[in-house]
Amino acid sequence: MAALAMARDASDVDTPFDPRALRNALGGFATGVTVVTTRAPDGTPVGLTVNSFSSVSLEPPLILWSLMRDSPSRAAFLAASHFAVNVLAVEQEALCRRFATPRPDKFEGVQWWAGAGGAPVLAGCVARFQCRRSLRHDGGDHDILLGRVEAFDHDPMVEPLVFVAGDFRRTTPMS
Numbered sequence: 611m612a613a614l615a616m617a618r619d620a621s622d623v624d625t626p627f628d629p630r631a632l633r634n635a636l637g638g639f640a641t642g643v644t645v646v647t648t649r650a651p652d653g654t655p656v657g658l659t660v661n662s663f664s665s666v667s668l669e670p671p672l673i674l675w676s677l678m679r680d681s682p683s684r685a686a687f688l689a690a691s692h693f694a695v696n697v698l699a700v701e702q703e704a705l706c707r708r709f710a711t712p713r714p715d716k717f718e719g720v721q722w723w724a725g726a727g728g729a730p731v732l733a734g735c736v737a738r739f740q741c742r743r744s745l746r747h748d749g750g751d752h753d754i755l756l757g758r759v760e761a762f763d764h765d766p767m768v769e770p771l772v773f774v775a776g777d778f779r780r781t782t783p784m785s
Contacts, residue, residue, distance in 0.1 A: 643698045643771040643778075645709045646675055647722075647730040648683075648690040655717045655730045656686040659710035661773050662752070663695055671759035673739055676752040682712065684753070690743060692727025693757060697737040698771040703778055705732070706771060726760045737764040 647657035662676035673695060677687055687693060698706055709716050721733035726740035741757030748754075772779040 641773050642736075643706050643773050644675070645696045645698060645705065645732060646677075646687075646693055647696065647732070648687050648693040649728045649730070650686040651689050653728070654686075655722070656683050657709050657716055657730060658683050659706050660695075663697075666756065672744070672756055673741060673759060674754055674756045676749055676754050679751050679753060687743075687755065688746065688753070690727070690729070692725075692729045692740065692742055692760075693755070694725050694729040694731050695739040695741065695757075696732040696735045697739075699734055699736050700769040700771045700780055702734060702771060706778075734768075735765075736768045736770045738762060 641661040642663065644660050644663045645657050646660045646663075647655060650656050658677075658681060660675050660677075664674055666672040666674050675695060677684055681687075705720065708720075717730065722730040723733075725731035725738070727742065729740060731738050731740060739757070739759050740761040741759050743755060744758045745756040746753050747756070769781060772781055
């Protein structure tokens with residue numbers, strides 16, 4: 611039988627359970643994998659791997675994603691008017707790892723073009739959402755960024771990269 615962790619009233623500031631156990635439980639939810647990109651104020655392309663991406667609304671077209679407050683890229687994303695969410699294909703695991711790791715030039719050798727507001731749009735993805743940043747909301751140790759989709763594209767023939775229980779997976783039909 612799985613352990614049940616009970617949260618206290620929302621006004622409680624103490625964490626009533628082990629954060630690692632919570633992370634493991636959240637890891638049971640399969641997610642797609644994205645690289646979110648923007649331009650720094652000096653024009654340098656910036657990007658990071660994100661799996662906290664979700665659709666919000668079709669009318670108006672809104673999406674959201676979460677940015678760690680201690681991310682070295684945070685200042686660039688908070689200053690930018692636009693960002694792009696690039697949904698990775700199963701063949702792009704190496705790209706996922708590249709943008710998840712601190713390095714001086716994450717874009718070296720990566721095919722991309724400037725999208726809405728100059729945000730880098732990556733080649734070979736399942737889908738790409740070019741967004742105008744519309745809202746930042748406090749989300750604990752993350753900023754929740756809401757974007758209005760200005761342009762998008764989708765290739766239904768490309769298989770998405772999936773992440774669950776700390777590992778990458780392929781999607782396969784149930785029957």
